Amino acid sequence: xxxxxxxxxxxxxxxxxxxxxxxxxxxxxxxxxxxxxxxxxxxxxxxxxxxxxxxxxxxxxxxxxxxxxxxxxxxxxxxxxxxxxxxxxxxxxxxxxxxxxxxxxxxxxxxxxxxxxxxxxxxxxxxxxxxxxxxxxxxxxxxxxxxxxxxxxxxxxxxxxxxxxxxxxxxxxxxxxxxxxxxxxxxxxxxxxxxxxxxxxxxxxxxxxxxxxxxxxxxxxxxxxxxxxxxxxxxxxxxxxxxxxxxxxxxxxxxx
Amino acid sequence: xxxxxxxxxxxxxxxxxxxxxxxxxxxxxxxxxxxxxxxxxxxxxxxxxxxxxxxxxxxxxxxxxxxxxxxxxxxxxxxxxxxxxxxxxxxxxxxxxxxxxxxxxxxxxxxxxxxxxxxxxxxxxxxxxxxxxxxxxxxxxxxxxxxxxxxxxxxxxxxxxxxxxxxxxxxxxxxxxxxxxxxxxxxxxxxxxxxxxxxxxxxxxxxxxxxxxxxxxxxxxxxxxxxxxxxxxxxxxxxxxxxxxxxxxxxxxxxxxxxxxxxxxxxxxxxxxxxxxxxxxxxxxxxxxxxxxxxxxxxxxxxxxxxxxxxx
Numbered sequence: 104x105x106x107x108x109x110x111x112x113x114x115x116x117x118x119x120x121x122x123x124x125x126x127x128x129x130x131x132x133x134x135x136x137x138x139x140x141x142x143x144x145x146x147x148x149x150x151x152x153x154x155x156x157x158x159x160x161x162x163x164x165x166x167x168x169x170x171x172x173x174x175x176x177x178x179x180x181x182x183x184x185x186x187x188x189x190x191x192x193x194x195x196x197x198x199x200x201x202x203x204x205x206x207x208x209x210x211x212x213x214x215x216x217x218x219x220x221x222x223x224x225x226x227x228x229x230x231x232x233x234x235x236x237x238x239x240x241x242x243x244x245x246x247x248x249x250x251x252x253x254x255x256x257x258x259x260x261x262x263x264x265x266x267x268x269x270x271x272x273x274x275x276x277x278x279x280x281x282x283x284x285x286x287x288x289x290x291x292x293x294x295x296x297x298x299x300x301x302x303x304x305x306x307x308x309x310x311x312x313x314x315x316x317x318x319x320x321x322x323x324x325x326x327x328x329x330x331x332x333x334x335x336x337x338x339x340x341x342x343x344x345x346x347x348x349x350x351x352x353x354x355x356x357x358x359x
Numbered sequence: 360x361x362x363x364x365x366x367x368x369x370x371x372x373x374x375x376x377x378x379x380x381x382x383x384x385x386x387x388x389x390x391x392x393x394x395x396x397x398x399x400x401x402x403x404x405x406x407x408x409x410x411x412x413x414x415x416x417x418x419x420x421x422x423x424x425x426x427x428x429x430x431x432x433x434x435x436x437x438x439x440x441x442x443x444x445x446x447x448x449x450x451x452x453x454x455x456x457x458x459x460x461x462x463x464x465x466x467x468x469x470x471x472x473x474x475x476x477x478x479x480x481x482x483x484x485x486x487x488x489x490x491x492x493x494x495x496x497x498x499x500x501x502x503x504x505x506x507x508x509x510x511x512x513x514x515x516x517x518x519x520x521x522x523x524x525x526x527x528x529x530x531x532x533x534x535x536x537x538x539x540x541x542x543x544x545x546x547x548x549x550x551x552x553x554x555x556x557x558x559x560x561x562x563x564x565x566x567x568x569x570x571x572x573x574x575x576x577x578x579x580x581x582x583x584x585x586x587x588x589x590x591x592x593x594x595x596x597x598x599x600x601x602x603x604x605x606x607x608x609x610x611x612x613x614x615x616x617x618x619x620x621x622x623x624x625x626x627x628x629x630x631x632x633x634x635x636x637x638x639x640x641x642x643x644x645x646x647x648x649x650x651x652x653x654x655x656x657x658x659x660x661x662x663x664x665x666x667x668x669x670x671x
Contacts, residue, residue, distance in 0.1 A: 111459040115445075122447045205443035205504065208407045209460040210433035357410045 104218060108211040112219025116193065117226050126227070129188050133181065133231055140177050141238045144170050166248040172326045174238065175256040179322060182228070182264045183296065187288040189227050190271025191281040193220045194353070199279045207357070217272070217350050221342075224268045232261055252328035259325025262338040266318060267292050269345030276352045292318070360385045360512060360542040361406060366415035368401050368566075375401040376566040379415070385511075388538045390553030391546035393563035399546040400440050402563070403514050406544070407437045419512055433461065436510035438518055442501025446490030450481055450500055453489060454507050461508035475503040478533055494521040502530065506537075513537065515545040519552060531556050587620040587633060590646035594618065598640030605632050616645070 120126040148169040155164055197203040206216050239257075242248045271288040278284050299317035302310040314320055318341075321334040361383040368375045376398040383389045391399045405412045406419065408428045416423060422430040445453055454472045463471050476485050479499045484492055489500055498521050505513060518534065519527045534543060534556050547553050553560055554574055562570040562577075570577060591598070594613050602620060603611050607629050610621040622629055630647070637644055 108460070108462075111456065115448075115456045118452075119445065119447055200443075200446070201439065201441045202443040202445055204409055204437075204439045204441075205457065205460070208409050208432055208435065208437045208439075209457075210429045210462060211460060212429065 104212060104214045108215035109219035109222055112206070112211070112216055113222035113226065116220060116223035120189075120223075120227055125188060125192070129185055130231060130234065133185055134234055136181055137174075137178060137235050137238070141170075141174060144173055166242055166246050167252040167328070170242065171239070171248060171252055171256055175260050175326060176322075178232075178235065178260055179263055179319065182231075182260070183267060183292055184289060185231075186228070186264060186267040186292070187271050187285040189224050190268050190275050190288065191284045192275070193224065193272055194276040194349075195279055195281045195284050213350055213353055217346050217353070220272055221265075221268065221346055224272065225265055228261065228264050228268065232257065232264070249328060252326075255325045255328050255330050258330065259322045259334075262325075262335070263318060263322050266338055266341045266345070269342050269349075270295075273345050273349045273352065276349045360387075360420060361544065362416075362418045363402075363406070364416045366402070366405065366417060367413050368398075368405060368410075369413045374566055376405075376563075379563075379566075379568055381561055381568065381571060383542055383544055385542050386539050387559060388534065388543045388545070388557045390557030390560045391544065391563055392550065392553050392560050393546075393548065395548055397548075397563045398566040399548075399563055400516055401566075403437070403516050403544070403546060404439075407435050407514055408432050409437075409439075433508075434510055435512045435514055436505035436508065438501050438505040438513075438515045440516045440520075442497055442504070444489050444497060444500050444504070447488065449486050449488055450476070450492075450503075451485045453500065454503055457504040458507045461510075463508050471507050471509065474509070475507040478506060479503040480529060495523060495526050498522055499526070499530070502533075511541060513541055513543045513545075515543065517547055518545055519547075519549075527552075587622065587630065587647070587649055589618040589620065589633075589637065589644060591616050591618065591637065592643030592645060594642060595640065598637055598642040601636040601640045602633055605629065605636055608633065 148164065148166070151169065152164050194203070197206065207213075236257075239248065239253050242253075243250075267288075270292050271284070274287040274291070275281075275284045277287075295316065295318045297317070297319075299314050299320050302313040302317075305313055315337070321337045324331050324334055363379055363381050366379040367377055379398075379402060381389075391402065393399050401410075404410045406417050406424065408424050408431050411425060416425070418424065419431045420434040422434070424431045445456075448456070451472060454475055455468060458468045458471050476482055479502050481496070481499055481503055484496055489497060492500070498518070502515070502518060505515065515534070519530050522530060531552075534545065537543060538558075545553075545556065557574075559573055560571070560577060561568055594616055599611050599613055599618070602608060602618070607623050608620060609623050612619050612621075620633060630649070634644060634647060637647075
């Protein structure tokens, strides 16, 4: 794999988010929803904190538990629904417009192409998450939130979203139809999200397996301020496996 | 430069191309001629490494397309049937992307873009969004994309489709100008296209090569016997009999004052003797000459012959 080649592709795709309406719509709606959530969480936290003070309930409330954890927990759910909009066109549009021929007949490897696409999507998500940094910055100006929890929450959110993007890229490679790609992506990501629900009724071994497969379960530790190797390994292998499948899917099309 | 051996491609039970063998030498312009669906695009897609062959080998510039795809792709500039252009980009940005994708050295990128823009006459629209351009301009952007890294081999799938006559002439001139240092394979189902630009023609029909020759050679080969055409003032039976009596003449057919005289192949020059026979019988020659077989006729003859053979 050549990073320079992947970068050439990533750069073009990243720029084309901004030459089409996608970037503006996704960013504007995402920030509006997140802003609304942040405002309400803060208001609720304020009220609770005042109650605690008034009735002197013995222990104080933490910003980590009251604001940061629900904020990033919710951001993940919003990103679950927003991420397909970022990935849907990456391959589907190239195939539909036949521009994929340009990539496939250029002296770059399929790995370069897949990684370049992934890179452009992650860059865009980085911009999205980066734009929400105003909320933690606000917290830091007016309070003392736990920086460790904040950093691990942001990192966890980013890694989890990268997994969501990987699924999106895979389905974008499978179809020429962007609507189909979006629909499949949301459904499969959602299933992987709630797969742990059946852990409660499954047997002892399967329950463990299902818990480990769940996308959101691996975020729990991040939201508590702990970055654990097991979670990192899960997210990175998820991304690797998804991109690997994308590579296989694209390669198989050539043989038909 | 390009060597194709025993190339076949099957799509499930359907055979798109069947055992193709040909060679393109450095600096040559070769035309792929054939009706739509003959396998021209499939052959080109295999040469460019876009899709693998079912059987057979392709080497470009000494590299096998299957084993060393990157080297092959670097040596080729490819214009597919549908130009692979990003509608939301400007012409210049797009060519910049194409140049980087082909690993043009950073310091050369701008120069190469300017060169490609100049060659394809895109100067006026260089900073416009491709999606807003006319079909002719889009086609030329596609061509510029194939040229931008100045590859030794150009594979052009119907390069003049959608262009107006003036642009067609410009592109033909451009292609001719690129010959020599570039090896060019272009496809077309339009005959004047290949006659105007190509030195050699490969006629493909139903996935097989039905003829491969220079235009003159092809014309010669297909004439089988030469035909002469004569218009006379007054045709008379004795005159026709006199022409028929000339050794080497295999038949004369007359429709009013127009005579078509069939000659056996390789008889040398018979026109003088035919004319003499006509004059002596007092028919009065108004017009006399060899009938030219046009490429259209060759094409139809070749492709229908093939169909007839298959029908048997």
